[in-house]
Amino acid sequence: MPLTPSFHLCLRGALLGLALLGVGTLSAEEVRLRLLETTDVHMNLLSYDYYQDRGTDQYGLSRTHTLIQAARAEVPNSLLFDNGDLLQGNPMGDYVARIRPLQDGETHPAYQVMNQMGYDAANIGNHEFNYGLDFLRRSLKGAAFPYVNANVVWTDAKMGAVGQPVFTPYVMLHRVLKDAQGQPHPITVGVLGLVPPQIMQWDRGNLDGKVQALDMVETARHYVPQMRAHGADLVIAIPHSGFDKIPGTAMVENAVGPLTEIAGIDAVLFGHAHAEFPGAAFADFPKVNLTRGTINGVPSVMPGRWGDHLGVIDLTLDHTDKGWKVTGSQAALRPIYDRTQRRSVAAEQPLFASTLEQAHAGTLAYVRDQVAFTSAPIYSYFALVADDPSVQIVSNAQIAYARRALVGTRYEGLPVLSAAAPFKTGGRQGLGNYTDIPAGPLAIKHVADLYVYPNTLKAMLLTGEEVREWIEMSAGQFNRIDPQGPPEQALLNEAFRSYNFDTLDGVSYALDVTQPARYSPEGQLQNPDSHRVRDLRLDGKPIDAKAQFVVATNNYRAFGGGNFPGLGASKVILEAPEENRQVLVEYLRMSDKLAPNRKVNPAADGNWKLLPVPGVRLTFPSASAGQRYLDKHPQIHLVRDNGDGSAVYEIQP
Helix, strand or coil, X not given: CCCCCCCCCCCCCHHHHHHHHCCCCCCCCEEEEEEEEXXXXXXXXXXXXXXXXXXXXXXXXXXXXXXXHHHHHCCCCEEEEXXXXXXXXXXXXXXXXXXXXXXXXXXXXXXXXXXXXXXXXXXXXXXXXXXXXXXXXXXXXXXXXXXXXXXXXXXXXXXXXXXXXXXXXXXXXEEEEECCCXXXXXXXXXXXXXXXXXXXXXXXXXHCCCEEXXXXXXXXXXXXXXXXXXXXXXXXXXEXXXXXXXXXXXXXXXXXXXXXXXXXXXXXXXXXXXXXXXCHHHCCCCCEECCCCEECCEEEEEECCCCCEEEEEEEEEEEECCEEEEEEEEEEEEXXXXXXXXXXXXXXXXXXXXXXXXXXXXXXXHHCCEEEEECCCEECCCCCCCCCHXXXXXXXXXXXXXXXXCCCCCCCCCXXXXXXXXXXXXXXXXXXXXXXXXXXXXXXXXXXXXXXXXXXXXXXXXXXXXXXXXXXXXXXXXXXXXXXXXXXXXXXXXXXXXXHCCEEECCEEEECCCCCCCECCCCCECCCCCCCEEEEEEXXXXXXXXXXXXXXXXXXXXXXXXXXXXXXXXXXXXXXXXXXXXXXXXXXXXXXXXXXXXXXXXXXXXXXXXXXXXXXXXXXXXXXXXXXXXXXXXXXXXXXXXXXXXXXXEECC
16 A cells, blocks of 8 residues: 655754753764653543543543643654554544544545644554455554554465565664764664564454465564664664563564564564553563663663653664664653652643544544433342443443354354452442443443443453352452451451442352352462352353353453453453443344344343341442332341441441
8 A cells, every 4th residue: 555654754853852851961973762652542642531521631642742842842863653553443433433433535634633643653553454455454544654564464365465464564764863963874764563473363354355464573583684784873663562471472462572682673562462661560560661661672662651751762773884873772661641749741732622623523523312212220239239221231241242242153052141240339430430220222432321431342261160250259349248246247348349249241140159259359369269150050050060161251351451360361262342332332232133122221230149147237338329229128227328429338248
């Protein structure tokens, strides 16, 4: 496809830039080059939360651009890159791809602003394939800067030469850098793009039979020497890939560690994991220098997600008789929001609002549109103590999706369960942090109340025993109740995070809170002889410990979040490209068409319960607003209204 590179070079304020960088006097042949990165923007071009239908100051490329302008003004030489997962991720992405599909000759809203920002090159992320190859190729035509990807090749001879790259593997950026004295120095910067080979699983429907994704590390080993032979003075890798503590073998998803070990790569700008490098989360990773921002000595950066950070790498380059050499580096992150002081540190750029006016208006109309009609209210005031409608409807959606996805596989016919947790349960987020959707129309924006996080759906193959242990871990939500103790005892363990309180739908069970918790909130087996789970059944029959189950969940839990026993990547059999929120939206749309009277019934099915503790009142806090739903929960009673929006309730199972 034709790609027109843009040649952006910020050539100003050399002496001021050097002072800001805190460097000493440079030799005549020594120059500085600043690399800037955005990644995982996921169509958050504006600082607007379409699910909550309100502005935000905590993310958005419109604010990142302010940081980019400042970072460019500080130095004489800079290059700007994007690392993919750009075109999908919020309702504006869906609007452009599905609601008012992009037409040939039109420029995608993302490129309407990014072309004006002056990007030098960009990589393709895994989510770029979510809307299909045709949409992706049509969209990329609007980018006024080159896109690179080396490890996706054609397998369909009708679409391209078999075995040849689908996209441009790498690009050579010919630039002129200024040294401290203002003297020009020509340089060629090679840029290599890579994407996880797991796209063949995540987007099988869009890619199978058309393309094949190769191993990222082996692909880089193939191309880096070529890039050097063709004149690259520097090689910048921009893999859409994360960084694992223990590197895997071939075809790994998170390949940054092995990539930094390849000779000839001078810097790595990465992403995909929505994490922040350099950052404290990587403090115990091997061969990491957080002070300098290096992995295996290679300057590296990963700037979060949704434009909440700008990645910055400052390179010191020395020109020798053997060409340019990196003699020093410093990687850092610049946030748009100060989390400590809870304030914005980057204003929105007016460019975005004016350029994206039409796309924004169309997206607002879309998210405000009704997707279903609920026959009953959906709320989470009692989600920690009883089966709950806000969790039930998520589980229904996850089970329906997994069953469809498994048709034609060897897992078809296995019992499909769902694990889901309540997200809005007050606590540290305050008394307003509850779902409370009245009966009536459901719009796209209401989905945020039902599923807060941008997780993606996964499904795991587990045994009956592993399902039981999953529930045991979740049962750490409750304090141990002493049947011989005080007549009123607090039920909830404040040290246990509510987003780790998974309820398993598709089976029935009871919890005995008179027993000590089998696991600590951190997932450590602390009472090996204790079992809170009672009467675990499938279709009324006790489950077999060795029987196999498919459990639909999210990527956080499937890949070890919460330290649940027995869970991990090796158990995952389905990796959906859709976010759990999108799965829920499509389920609501489908249910609205199929349900009697075109009304969705979100009522909880009561598949789990707490066993009674005779003589003990099990109390718990919630919002006083929950009182209006007490008629739906005869086992829950108001103890006292505190008069400040909070209340104490008791449950009598």
